[in-house]
Amino acid sequence: MKYDIVTIDGDGIGPEVCQSAIQVLREACGSDRLNFMPFDGGALHYQRSGQVLPEDTLTACRSAHAMLHGAAGLPGVTYADGTEVGNDLHLQLRFKLDLFANVRPIRLYSGVKSPLADFSAGQIDYVIVRENTEGLYASRGAGVNLRGEVVTDTLVMTRVGVERIAKFSFDLARRRQGAPRDHQRRVTVCDKANILKSYAFFRAVCTEVAQSYADVEIDYAYADAITVHMLKKPDFYDVIVAENMFGDIISDLGAGTVGGLGMAASAELGLQHGLFQGAHGSAPDIAGQDVASPIATILSGALMLRWLADRHGDAMLQQAADRVEGAVKAVLAHGDAMPGDQGGHARCSEVTQAVCRRLR
Numbered sequence: 001m002k003y004d005i006v007t008i009d010g011d012g013i014g015p016e017v018c019q020s021a022i023q024v025l026r027e028a029c030g031s032d033r034l035n036f037m038p039f040d041g042g043a044l045h046y047q048r049s050g051q052v053l054p055e056d057t058l059t060a061c062r063s064a065h066a067m068l069h070g071a072a073g074l075p076g077v078t079y080a081d082g083t084e085v086g087n088d089l090h091l092q093l094r095f096k097l098d099l100f101a102n103v104r105p106i107r108l109y110s111g112v113k114s115p116l117a118d119f120s121a122g123q124i125d126y127v128i129v130r131e132n133t134e135g136l137y138a139s140r141g142a143g144v145n146l147r148g149e150v151v152t153d154t155l156v157m158t159r160v161g162v163e164r165i166a167k168f169s170f171d172l173a174r175r176r177q178g179a180p181r182d183h184q185r186r187v188t189v190c191d192k193a194n195i196l197k198s199y200a201f202f203r204a205v206c207t208e209v210a211q212s213y214a215d216v217e218i219d220y221a222y223a224d225a226i227t228v229h230m231l232k233k234p235d236f237y238d239v240i241v242a243e244n245m246f247g248d249i250i251s252d253l254g255a256g257t258v259g260g261l262g263m264a265a266s267a268e269l270g271l272q273h274g275l276f277q278g279a280h281g282s283a284p285d286i287a288g289q290d291v292a293s294p295i296a297t298i299l300s301g302a303l304m305l306r307w308l309a310d311r312h313g314d315a316m317l318q319q320a321a322d323r324v325e326g327a328v329k330a331v332l333a334h335g336d337a338m339p340g341d342q343g344g345h346a347r348c349s350e351v352t353q354a355v356c357r358r359l360r
């Protein structure tokens with residue numbers, strides 16, 4: 001089977017890292033399995049055309065097997081209310097294609113230095129599942145600014161939305177091997193149930209869902225406290241499920257513990273569609289210099305192969321995903337080409353070549 005993959009380079013470092021991932025995926029799968037179809041979108045495209053997500057891009061995304069994206073957003077390109085235009089590319093895709101589960105693996109690789117001195121490769125290996133279509137960000141654009149004196153945004157939770165993200169998280173825990181510390185399968189519910197009704201509801205619905213998963217432990221942590229736990233006992237975590245904004249924040253923190261944003265992969269999944277991009281933004285400060293790390297986008301590409309393999313029962317893609325992850329692992333462990341954010345001097349293109357060499 002041949003897969004149609006819409007690619008959206010986007011802004012800043014987006015084009016460099018997206019093209020890097022495409023090269024690696026072609027190397028892993030052969031040139032005839034993946035049909036990459038480039039489309040426009042992002043802040044720069046908005047400046048040119050007035051559209052951040054053009055209609056033809058959205059149409060292509062609807063009918064493709066998967067989407068691969070670099071990054072979108074430029075600091076100066078904003079709407080009248082001050083919010084950034086670029087974010088609208090993936091926000092619109094999330095809502096229009098119902099990409100409700102944002103899966104962000106936090107894994108420390110051998111050869112990568114963690115700021116957590118007591119932990120080494122294998123001891124930090126968990127997944128943050130960020131609810132992607134509700135929560136505080138769901139009301140983007142609909143907040144109220146009253147006379148420039150009082151401003152509100154509304155936090156939205158629905159039973160359907162919380163139930164499906166909770167089920168997704170427990171199902172994911174079942175497919176994993178448990179937390180590195182004790183091999184216990186565990187879902188940690190991250191909220192502020194002690195403060196707001198919405199978060200108390202999130203916790204209650206997750207607890208109801210847990211009843212059907214006797215083999216997976218349920219655990220709770222407040223969003224403020226978990227920032228400390230993620231530093232002091234990261235090996236305790238297996239799957240963490242969080243409301244949209246909390247998931248956004250703690251996944252950057254998690255990335256910081258395993259080498260930074262340049263290491264952090266991300267998959268945004270619905271029942272029909274999947275969008276894959278690094279967890280980082282467009283990093284305009286280092287754009288166009290061939291110095292960005294492509295690792296996050298390459299690992300997101302591996303998540304894409306795995307997701308396609310599961311959906312279509314394609315063992316070859318499953319093997320290709322393993323090979324891409326193995327190649328990245330080897331490049332980092334042996335120091336073939338260490339990107340700048342890992343203390344090395346390898347350019348984006350050199351890291352890409354090194355991963356391709358390992359694949360060959």
Ligand code: ATP
Pocket residue numbers: 013017072073261262278279280281282283284285286291292293294296341
């Ligand atoms: P957004 O809000 O769109 O997610 P952000 O404000 O979190 O974006 P990023 O664009 O993710 O910011 O970048 C933050 C910093 O992290 C950048 O300035 C850059 O130095 C670093 N960074 C991000 N991604 C990479 C990468 N792939 N390689 C190297 N450094 C990166």
